Amino acid sequence: MKRRTFLLTSATGLMAATPPALTARGVIERIQKQVGVPWRAQTVDTFKAGNPDTPVTGIATTFMATFDVLQRASAAGKNLVITHEPTFYNHEDQTADFASDPVYAAKAAFIEKNHMVVFRFHDHWHARRPDGIMAGVIETLGWEKYRSPDQRGFTLPATTLEGLARDLRDRLKIKAIRVIGDPRLPVRNVVYGPGFNSLQGAMRSLARPNVDVLIVGESREWEGIEYAQDAIAAGQKKGLIALGHAISEEPGMKECAAWLKTFVTEVPVEFVPAGEPFWTPK
Amino acid sequence: MKRRTFLLTSATGLMAATPPALTARGVIERIQKQVGVPWRAQTVDTFKAGNPDTPVTGIATTFMATFDVLQRASAAGKNLVITHEPTFYNHEDQTADFASDPVYAAKAAFIEKNHMVVFRFHDHWHARRPDGIMAGVIETLGWEKYRSPDQRGFTLPATTLEGLARDLRDRLKIKAIRVIGDPRLPVRNVVYGPGFNSLQGAMRSLARPNVDVLIVGESREWEGIEYAQDAIAAGQKKGLIALGHAISEEPGMKECAAWLKTFVTEVPVEFVPAGEPFWTPK
Numbered sequence: 001m002k003r004r005t006f007l008l009t010s011a012t013g014l015m016a017a018t019p020p021a022l023t024a025r026g027v028i029e030r031i032q033k034q035v036g037v038p039w040r041a042q043t044v045d046t047f048k049a050g051n052p053d054t055p056v057t058g059i060a061t062t063f064m065a066t067f068d069v070l071q072r073a074s075a076a077g078k079n080l081v082i083t084h085e086p087t088f089y090n091h092e093d094q095t096a097d098f099a100s101d102p103v104y105a106a107k108a109a110f111i112e113k114n115h116m117v118v119f120r121f122h123d124h125w126h127a128r129r130p131d132g133i134m135a136g137v138i139e140t141l142g143w144e145k146y147r148s149p150d151q152r153g154f155t156l157p158a159t160t161l162e163g164l165a166r167d168l169r170d171r172l173k174i175k176a177i178r179v180i181g182d183p184r185l186p187v188r189n190v191v192y193g194p195g196f197n198s199l200q201g202a203m204r205s206l207a208r209p210n211v212d213v214l215i216v217g218e219s220r221e222w223e224g225i226e227y228a229q230d231a232i233a234a235g236q237k238k239g240l241i242a243l244g245h246a247i248s249e250e251p252g253m254k255e256c257a258a259w260l261k262t263f264v265t266e267v268p269v270e271f272v273p274a275g276e277p278f279w280t281p282k
Numbered sequence: 283m284k285r286r287t288f289l290l291t292s293a294t295g296l297m298a299a300t301p302p303a304l305t306a307r308g309v310i311e312r313i314q315k316q317v318g319v320p321w322r323a324q325t326v327d328t329f330k331a332g333n334p335d336t337p338v339t340g341i342a343t344t345f346m347a348t349f350d351v352l353q354r355a356s357a358a359g360k361n362l363v364i365t366h367e368p369t370f371y372n373h374e375d376q377t378a379d380f381a382s383d384p385v386y387a388a389k390a391a392f393i394e395k396n397h398m399v400v401f402r403f404h405d406h407w408h409a410r411r412p413d414g415i416m417a418g419v420i421e422t423l424g425w426e427k428y429r430s431p432d433q434r435g436f437t438l439p440a441t442t443l444e445g446l447a448r449d450l451r452d453r454l455k456i457k458a459i460r461v462i463g464d465p466r467l468p469v470r471n472v473v474y475g476p477g478f479n480s481l482q483g484a485m486r487s488l489a490r491p492n493v494d495v496l497i498v499g500e501s502r503e504w505e506g507i508e509y510a511q512d513a514i515a516a517g518q519k520k521g522l523i524a525l526g527h528a529i530s531e532e533p534g535m536k537e538c539a540a541w542l543k544t545f546v547t548e549v550p551v552e553f554v555p556a557g558e559p560f561w562t563p564k
Contacts, residue, residue: 206385
């Protein structure tokens with residue numbers, strides 16, 4: 001064998017043995033193929049920080065890429081973070097207005113220094129059928145057997161508003177759950193509205209004639225919250241339970257890690273909980 | 283005296299003895315003259331329901347004109363309700379999208395049937411110097427002696443984050459207070475941001491170098507709340523306490539009733555608390 005031929009053969013053999021590293025972009029392309037709904041032209045599901053062509057050492061899924069989550073993910077060797085909610089404090093992750101803010105700057109520098117990439121996976125994980133967030137919630141609560149034909153509806157064993165709130169608090173380990181309505185309200189039919197509930201969402205759910213309780217993540221006091229108060233004052237037998245936004249959606253990102261593992265096998269995939277942000281004084 | 287002269291004289295006498303009834307519009311015109319800041323062309327401080335020319339039987343001030351507040355105000359003979367926050371579940375009180383909603387329809391019918399008038403007093407009560415909402419909060423908390431030169435800033439006797447949260451909970455009788463940060467954080471300098479804190483508001487307050495704690499009404503979990511979490515993860519010694527929107531502003535509408543009484547003397551003026559919407563299970 002001539003020296004030139006030998007070198008070429010060796011190079012080819014090396015390339016065959018070491019396939020191109022899996023990049024963040026490569027992972028997202030697989031997600032786009034697997035999610036089962038057409039990828040939208042208008043979506044917040046985009047890269048939020050880092051270079052998409054960075055080779056991935058591991059993947060962390062989370063409710064929200066808080067600075068604390070990023071630190072824990074990086075320490076665990078996961079440099080691709082797939083987050084359900086924003087990284088930079090607003091729905092569009094626009095940062096121009098606070099480019100010199102020290103907290104933002106420290107977070108952005110940490111991402112860059114540790115070769116991390118952050119991708120948001122919100123619209124399409126909800127759009128998947130079944131909704132990926134709801135799939136995780138149903139799994140965590142064990143509510144599959146209670147599902148009603150209505151979207152996000154459940155028919156539970158008979159309880160009261162206080163009984164249901166206590167059960168959710170204990171199962172989801174919530175420190176700061178909040179409830180509206182008569183604690184003794186008989187409850188069977190509930191709607192689970194994960195995350196932020198706009199007025200339109202809260203109104204639509206509470207207006208269903210046979211719905212006793214709407215469970216939300218969060219809703220503003222002059223929007224869905226006032227509407228729930230008024231529905232009760234109008235004589236309707238209704239209640240509302242606010243779990244907190246993180247608590248209400250986080251199981252869906254644990255589900256996301258399990259789903260990713262079915263088609264990403266080259267690197268470890270782990271769910272990194274953001275956790276409830278709040279506590280209450282004793 | 284000729285008969286014609288007698289009648290004219292009598293009529294004049296009668297008119298002098300019974301001045302024109304005070305209308306809702308008349309009350310608001312007095313507010314506009316008394317509030318001490320120019321009335322804005324663009325403002326949410328407008329009539330939200332009822333006929334402004336309705337004679338006023340009594341005035342109720344409140345944090346939010348919930349259906350429950352309207353029922354209590356009407357039962358107490360107060361047909362003009364001056365509310366800080368919206369009546370119809372959105373900042374602009376736009377109702378076209380849900381004109382046939384049964385809760386909205388019942389509330390609107392109650393207002394009409396009981397000859398009530400609802401006026402929002404938000405922008406100008408905050409714009410007054412001192413801010414009318416803050417004046418009530420400071421009075422209720424007894425914090426006048428702790429005011430710092432900074433807008434909405436206070437330098438308190440040394441405590442901890444948990445100590446401050448407990449004190450606020452007990453003084454304001456809060457069922458569902460929520461806290462972010464190390465319970466043992468030493469606390470002296472706080473900023474009180476009543477009501478909803480946008481990202482910009484929360485960022486501006488927390489970014490002040492010597493501020494230990496930001497006290498808010500409410501802020502969304504992916505906006506001010508995430509920013510507070512990240513400030514702490516970035517190593518800043520900070521905390522955040524969320525009192526709830528109603529709790530954080532209601533004292534300011536009690537203050538409003540006291541202020542109205544100084545220039546509206548023809549009819550009774552009363553503060554009708556909307557109260558905390560939430561409770562937590564035991």
